[in-house]
Amino acid sequence: MFDYYLDLAWRSLRRSPGLTVLMVLAIGFGVAASMTTYSVFRAVSGDPIPWKSSKLFVPQIDPWGPSGRASDGEPPDALTYTDAMALMHAHRAKLQSAMYRISPSLVPEQTGQHPINVSGHAVYGEFFPMLDVPFLYGAGWSADDDAHQAPVVVISGELNRKFFGGANSVGRSLSMDGKDYRVVGVMGDWNPQPRFYDLASSANFNAIGEGVFIPFERGIAAGIYNSGNTNCYEPTKGAGFIGLQQSSCTWVSYMALLDSSAAASQYRQYLDSYAREQQQAGRFHWAPNNLLRDVPAVLDHQGVVPSDTRISLLVALGLLVVCLVNTVGLMLAKFLRRSSEIGVRRALGAPRRALYAQFLIEAGLIGAAGGALGLLLTGAGVMSVGLVFRPEIAALARLDWSLLGITMVLAVGATLLAGLYPTFRAARVQPAWQLKSN
Amino acid sequence: MQIKPIFSALRRHRLATLLIALEIALACAVLCNACFLIANRLQLMHIQSGVDEASLAVISLTGFEDAQAVDLNARVSAGLGAMPGVQSVSVINTVPLGRRKGTAGISLDPAGQHFGGVVDFFLGGPGALDALGLRVVAGRHPLPDEYAPITSFVPSNSTVLVTRALAEHLWPGVDPLGKEFWCDKLHFRVVGLIEHLVRADPGGRGADTAEWAVFVAAQPGPKFAGTYLLRADPAELPRVVRDARTAIAKIAPDAVLEQEDSRSVSDLRESRFRQDRAMAGMLVGVVLALLLVTALGIVGLASFWVQQRRKQIGIRRAIGATRRDILSYFQTENFLIVSGGIGLGMLLAFALNLMLMKFYELPRLPLYYLPIGALVLWALGQLAVLGPALRAAAVPPVVATRSV
Numbered sequence A: 001m002f003d004y005y006l007d008l009a010w011r012s013l014r015r016s017p018g019l020t021v022l023m024v025l026a027i028g029f030g031v032a033a034s035m036t037t038y039s040v041f042r043a044v045s046g047d048p049i050p051w052k053s054s055k056l057f058v059p060q061i062d063p064w065g066p067s068g069r070a071s072d073g074e075p076p077d078a079l080t081y082t083d084a085m086a087l088m089h090a091h092r093a094k095l096q097s098a099m100y101r102i103s104p105s106l107v108p109e110q111t112g113q114h115p116i117n118v119s120g121h122a123v124y125g126e127f128f129p130m131l132d133v134p135f136l137y138g139a140g141w142s143a144d145d146d147a148h149q150a151p152v153v154v155i156s157g158e159l160n161r162k163f164f165g166g167a168n169s170v171g172r173s174l175s176m177d178g179k180d181y182r183v184v185g186v187m188g189d190w191n192p193q194p195r196f197y198d199l200a201s202s203a204n205f206n207a208i209g210e211g212v213f214i215p216f217e218r219g220i221a222a223g224i225y226n227s228g229n230t231n232c233y234e235p236t237k238g239a240g241f242i243g244l245q246q247s248s249c250t251w252v253s254y255m256a257l258l259d260s261s262a263a264a265s266q267y268r269q270y271l272d273s274y275a276r277e278q279q280q281a282g283r284f285h286w287a288p289n290n291l292l293r294d295v296p297a298v299l300d301h302q303g304v305v306p307s308d309t310r311i312s313l314l315v316a317l318g319l320l321v322v323c324l325v326n327t328v329g330l331m332l333a334k335f336l337r338r339s340s341e342i343g344v345r346r347a348l349g350a351p352r353r354a355l356y357a358q359f360l361i362e363a364g365l366i367g368a369a370g371g372a373l374g375l376l377l378t379g380a381g382v383m384s385v386g387l388v389f390r391p392e393i394a395a396l397a398r399l400d401w402s403l404l405g406i407t408m409v410l411a412v413g414a415t416l417l418a419g420l421y422p423t424f425r426a427a428r429v430q431p432a433w434q435l436k437s438n
Numbered sequence B: 001m002q003i004k005p006i007f008s009a010l011r012r013h014r015l016a017t018l019l020i021a022l023e024i025a026l027a028c029a030v031l032c033n034a035c036f037l038i039a040n041r042l043q044l045m046h047i048q049s050g051v052d053e054a055s056l057a058v059i060s061l062t063g064f065e066d067a068q069a070v071d072l073n074a075r076v077s078a079g080l081g082a083m084p085g086v087q088s089v090s091v092i093n094t095v096p097l098g099r100r101k102g103t104a105g106i107s108l109d110p111a112g113q114h115f116g117g118v119v120d121f122f123l124g125g126p127g128a129l130d131a132l133g134l135r136v137v138a139g140r141h142p143l144p145d146e147y148a149p150i151t152s153f154v155p156s157n158s159t160v161l162v163t164r165a166l167a168e169h170l171w172p173g174v175d176p177l178g179k180e181f182w183c184d185k186l187h188f189r190v191v192g193l194i195e196h197l198v199r200a201d202p203g204g205r206g207a208d209t210a211e212w213a214v215f216v217a218a219q220p221g222p223k224f225a226g227t228y229l230l231r232a233d234p235a236e237l238p239r240v241v242r243d244a245r246t247a248i249a250k251i252a253p254d255a256v257l258e259q260e261d262s263r264s265v266s267d268l269r270e271s272r273f274r275q276d277r278a279m280a281g282m283l284v285g286v287v288l289a290l291l292l293v294t295a296l297g298i299v300g301l302a303s304f305w306v307q308q309r310r311k312q313i314g315i316r317r318a319i320g321a322t323r324r325d326i327l328s329y330f331q332t333e334n335f336l337i338v339s340g341g342i343g344l345g346m347l348l349a350f351a352l353n354l355m356l357m358k359f360y361e362l363p364r365l366p367l368y369y370l371p372i373g374a375l376v377l378w379a380l381g382q383l384a385v386l387g388p389a390l391r392a393a394a395v396p397p398v399v400a401t402r403s404v
Helices: A002-015 A017-045 A081-090 A143-147 A157-164 A216-221 A240-246 A261-280 A295-302 A307-336 A339-347 A352-383 A401-428 A431-437 B004-011 B014-045 B066-081 B128-132 B164-170 B237-251 B265-272 B274-308 B310-318 B323-360 B369-393 B397-401
Strands: A056-061 A095-102 A105-107 A120-123 A135-138 A152-155 A173-176 A179-187 A212-215 A250-257 A290-294 B056-062 B086-091 B102-107 B115-124 B136-139 B157-163 B180-183 B186-194 B213-219 B227-232
Touching (some): A017 A307, A017 B274, A056 A295, A081 A095, A081 A250, A081 A261, A120 A216, A143 A216, A152 A173, A157 A179, A173 A212, A212 A216, A290 A295, A307 A401, A307 B014, A307 B274, A307 B323, A352 A401, B004 B323, B014 B274, B014 B323, B014 B369, B056 B066, B056 B237, B056 B265, B066 B227, B066 B237, B115 B128, B128 B227, B157 B164, B164 B186, B227 B237, B274 B310, B274 B323, B310 B397, B323 B369
Parallel strands (some): A120 A212, A152 A179, B115 B213
Antiparallel strands (some): A056 A290, A095 A120, A095 A250, A105 A173, A135 A179, A152 A212, A173 A179, B056 B227, B086 B227, B102 B115, B102 B180, B157 B213, B180 B186
């Protein structure tokens, strides 16, 4: 019977080819437009480290008191040097690292070449295992290197290609801000987007990956200045980098790995007791005002997703709805006129079930064709995202197959419904009436 | 034209009519809001910067010590100034549409109780004001001895010029000349009023604050070095920028040239608004797709109805209706459906705008977008139905005599 219904559907569709093409186009168009926009939206709001993000926490400690708080009463996004060092020494989390952004200049070994500025971070050795940083050669550095302010450096694969021709450069030396550093590790491709470990001071989306990582305490000792954001409530008393370290300015980011919710609440208690100690010591004159958010919460709070993408998603959704309504309207117009055909078939003995089957197949055929067209157009759309969006966002746009599936089901479902309703109405009426009215 | 028969005919196709009207309503809502978004972006992209963009370029150097700064300033000013085509070289911190540098909150009293807003500070050494081509509409230029050395990020006692927009915001209706404001302990005194000067990032803090900018007279020195404003004849500027970028390697071999920032101001504008242009382009695409789909829907339904009604049309023709009557029947029918859709669509457009305002801090949709959207949809509907209606008008009366 299926073949027969397919044949009937094909004949019926061929009777009004223009209308059929229109319906298919409308579905395909709607699916493609909304999916292309969604893929961009997902790219920029996506979790950069989905397997671990809910275990990675960012502590915030209020060093300024009520008069320095923003209107929401929250502590600043980053820590002061003093607080970051206190948390680091207490070492209460499984893995943790204080960090600040640097942009040292590197001098190539060959003479005559110009020095270049690279961006990077000064971090603790635990940073690399905490964030599962992939290594091409070598590894991060040890706690010992941290303690001894060792002049070691982890470089990106790209920098390794530029400076060492892509060879294993572990053990070689790199001249940075006039000092020699020993390469201990070369990272694989690692450029998480958004740069979640230091949202307080990095631009949100960066096409260029991080070039260098050096030990935090080495950076401090060598006076490699913070190139990320610095927020001050009062002017710094001392001058230069030392003055910044002694000030109440916030410029150090911090991340801690806490395995369970119990560990997280213990860490919260620790933060509060630390703030209370500071209060007793007379450094803070206010009750503890701390925060401990996991990475998804921080991303959400900082509103990292560009609102552009959200709005364009809404517009694309609007287009999908218009296309679906359009298709349903056309299908209803077509199917509702076929009560006499239904009457004839019923009079000849076809059960209602057979009628449903026939019309569902016809509607499904349109839906499937529209869906297939939508799939093709979406593919083309995602590939051409780069023509419209910034390359750093376009590079992240990936097709979400599960969502594409949902949209297709939605499209086909809507057409099926549009096919079902007229059949339902026609099939209820006595066949004799419909035969008579013709 | 009799409307009643059209209504009774439509009543027989209630569901399909309703859906097409609904489609037009949705299209109207999306169309109005998308056009509004596009207009906002275009307005931002064409914002008047207030400076002579066509004749200005920036050369930005980093990677030098504070101790080298005075020497660097002297070498670069002399070196670039000697290049053919360069009219002037002055020290500056940044330019409108360039990299964001001095942004800070100010207050109208020394105690910091009365918050004035977050403004952009443009620091300029001697000659920068003239090189930028800023129009001073009231007050005066800073005197040579008012270019003070920098202590933190601006001089501790600065002589400044503010834009008209900022003056109106800080001291509405009052002459701003001689007024003072503070940024923590730093003190600023206004000596002049500038017609236009936009922030480095004009869209960053909302369209109404785009011109909250201050020009600060500052003396180049240890904390004020590295970024240079070049002025040249617009025709020669591209060559001057190219030459300057190569020459800088010889003039300052130990400093690093910031490739992204060292460009002409028109290039900086181009990259500043790249994202906005992309967004506007995408929205235009969506709007066109929307109009196309809506038109196709109308064509489809109208053709289908014409095909259905061939016999009735034949009968009407046989009992005396002219071709014109048939044509206007279908046009009126379309007009009625579209009008119904537009009525609902205006409400939807407003609701959608309210939502966008609530979640994305968008301005309110100006009311004149609604009648324009309605006109576009009416025109689209009439255009779409014309083909099927002409085909209907061409049905000969003899059809009435044939049996189906």
